[in-house]
Amino acid sequence: MKVGVVTFPGSLDDRDAARAVRIAGGEAVRLWHADSDLHGVDAVVLPGGFSYGDYLRCGAIARFAPVMESIKKAASNGLPVLGICNGFQILCEAHLLPGALTRNQHLRFRNREQWVRVESSATAWTGDYQDGQEIYILIKNGEGCFVADEETLDMLEDNGQIVARYVHGNPNGSMRDIAAIRNEAGNVVGIMPHPEHAVEALTGPSLDGLGFFTSVLKHLSGGSEKE
Amino acid sequence: MSIDTVERAESTPDELQPFAELGLKEDEYERICQILGRRPTQSELAMYSIMWSEHCSYKSSKIHLKQFGEKAPPSDRMLAGIGENAGVIAVNDKLAVTFKVESHNHPSFVEPHQGAATGVGGIVRDILAMGARPVAVMDPLRFGAADHPDTARVLPGVVGGIGGYGNCLGLPNIGGEVVFDPSYQGNPLVNALCVGVLPVDRLQNKAATGPGNIVVLMGAKTGRDGIGGVSVLASATFDEGSEQRRPSVQVGDPFIEKLLIESCLELYENKLIVGVQDLGGAGLTCALTETAAAAGTGMDVQLEKVHLREASMEPHEVLASESQERMLFIVEPSNLDAVLNVASIWGVIATPIGVVTNTGRVRITWHGETVVDVPPGSLADDGPIYARPLREPADLILLQADRAETLPRPTDLRETLLTLVASPNLCDKTWVTEQYDRYVLGNTILAQPEDSGIIRIDEETGLGIALSVDGNSRYTRLDPYDGARLALAEAFRNVAVTGAEPVAVTDCLNFGSPEDPAVMWQFAEAVRGLADGCQELGIPVTGGNVSFYNQTGATAIHPTPIVGVLGIIDDVAKRIPMGFSHDGDLLFLLGE
């Protein structure tokens, strides 16, 4: 299975996302922001970093990259897309996910290990988790505070579109402790914490992040997606 | 205003020039006239004043630093040493590591956020210029008293700047120090260390070899940033007058630096360049003259080709500008298109600005008129050298007499413990370290709160490097010789206890004014101590940085040698972290 990892100018965790794909048993394919060809990949990861310097608003400029046009189209046909951190911000800016990510309430960049509860295993990227499972991964962001109006938040809750919440402490002021959400179809997921940094015992706080990558591979091979 | 050309300088030999305002002494100015056989042009005067400043020429420290080379144990690991942008150490026959620590103290007091940010940017480009991919940073910091109102301005700014720049480059921060002491109140220390990894055969050189080769400037546009920054900010005492120097603070753009990193690595990988030099303090002046001097060649430069942020800039300003995020390349004509293509893929500006010649002169023209015609070695290598007077500080005997043995013994241990725990210097540093990304690149094996950072440099074999930076200025104030050795010993131990073998040293020597014999004595003693310590431990100093004039008015900071030690660990899976690992393990205390 081929999982594309997009490199925008300023992407930083692209190698890490590719490593996580490989460790999960997939083939990582490098996609370039200026190339609208998706090279036949079966899924796409938008990695963390500071695309285009993250000036103006995080993700605001990346949204206009040629590769995003193709991803938007493919996503509407069911292509699994995972946006991590900056990738989540890009997905919101591109209106593939509702809401917006704003400056952390304490106004500082924060890097720490963090408990997160998986609320929905009914996505292309979380099938390998149990609903309610708590995982220990990490966050590192300056603008990770998820905001949306009450109506949107209620809709997200009602549709089961909240994929993960912060537990044992909200690190950035995110509304309703939201750490990850999905689109209605469940193929597009945005997550603020970094599962790709929790895939190796030596370098991460746990192996709890690997599930995102094994899930999508299973999903693609027609495996056990729960509905 | 008309431009001061070489022709004009020849015809107006008696025109008065503001050499003293630029920090040059009368005899230094006379030497310049001697070298050129005429008075310097305005541009040349600017170039000499920068290159002969303390910061660039090491004129007060050179005679002491020699000991690092003389006393160093022979090491066949060392691929590049002192004098290069950064020292390079072979880890095995395929991989090498380069590392260096540098100061950005004065700019960080003036504008904490940008000053600290551009400090990180500068050291990263040094590492990049050696051919390496930067893989981690560290930041030894010193602030005034924790409860002083100005610390509330400086500390968050510095930490935000280091985090903002390093995080945006995607470099994990794997350690550092935060120390508070009133001696740093008006002069905080912001030292930044960067380490990079390169294949042994990708080592780069700064020499502008091969007459006919093209000189290419890549990166950000050139603006009026930091004009006079090096010579003024880092080579003079910082006092009330510093208000006016404020505009010379540079602003960084880490995004452009990230693009520069990727572009450079692609150029190195495809062997598209023959020489490379980063632009830091002294900007183009330093890069042009050092690359030409290193090769013994010359250069013809058309300065108006430099992309400017402000059209009204004059040639001496273009030459002195310290705009960040720029690199200079020497390129064979047949590779020029390929080089420009790499730049355009990454979206950075690259401009051919001149050619290498065999004239032994750096000639710079501005819209056809010659504004500079100098022998590059006279700027890069043959600056003035001083043997400054040394005198033991008058209060040292008193300080040393006040011994720990004479202090009253504490009666209430609980109270003592609480005082210690509450002290800013011992407290938890999470407020700082949380603002730094320590996970990016996915190879961080150890970082905060460990004694050393460890980075895996080969994912297949588990080969890694360990790094620690340490310094103890209160001890150094009491005894600079032993203080420096102690800093070395601490960093060495911190690396060794992780299971790594210490192999190389870098240092940043932060001191007061070299014109003060007491400070100069502290400096000489600290260098002697560090050089002796390295000899005793059998590891070489591969590079470093001297920062003088760290003082407020007449009062110098505590002498603060910061020492970084690099170690090698064959398999990072075998690293030994700080915490207790298993129930029932036995504890041993080694040493006295």
Next chain:
Amino acid sequence: MARVVVDVMLKPEILDPQGQAVANALPRLGVSDVASVRIGRRVEIEFEGEADLERAREIADKLLANPVIENFQVKVES
């Protein structure tokens, strides 16, 4: 050359931690009569020719402001 200014502010219902931080710091400057502080962006667009308000509005709508959280105003600067 003509300049168009785009002011981008967070919608009133969106929390503005930066503004709040400033408001909280005011008493330390001896200021007590400020009810609120909001911080947004001011974008100055320099057009090569005529000031093009329509263009500026389009740029603001697509790029400078995020309609989920922000409002904007466009004006020609005299």
Next chain:
Amino acid sequence: MARVVVDVMLKPEILDPQGQAVANALPRLGVSDVASVRIGRRVEIEFEGEADLERAREIADKLLANPVIENFQVKVES
């Protein structure tokens, strides 16, 4: 209630990476006639009583702008 607006902009000679990034992105929106973009902060201060320009200027100077790299302008908003 009265509102004072403080516009804080980088001094013209200071690099503005944000503005530059936006300017570089404009061609992708089909905009080609923009010479430059500068981005600063717009701060809206709501006073409980009268708009106090002097006060606002002091707040701007001490808290909102960094005089090393920024200029500011204060005005009462009608």
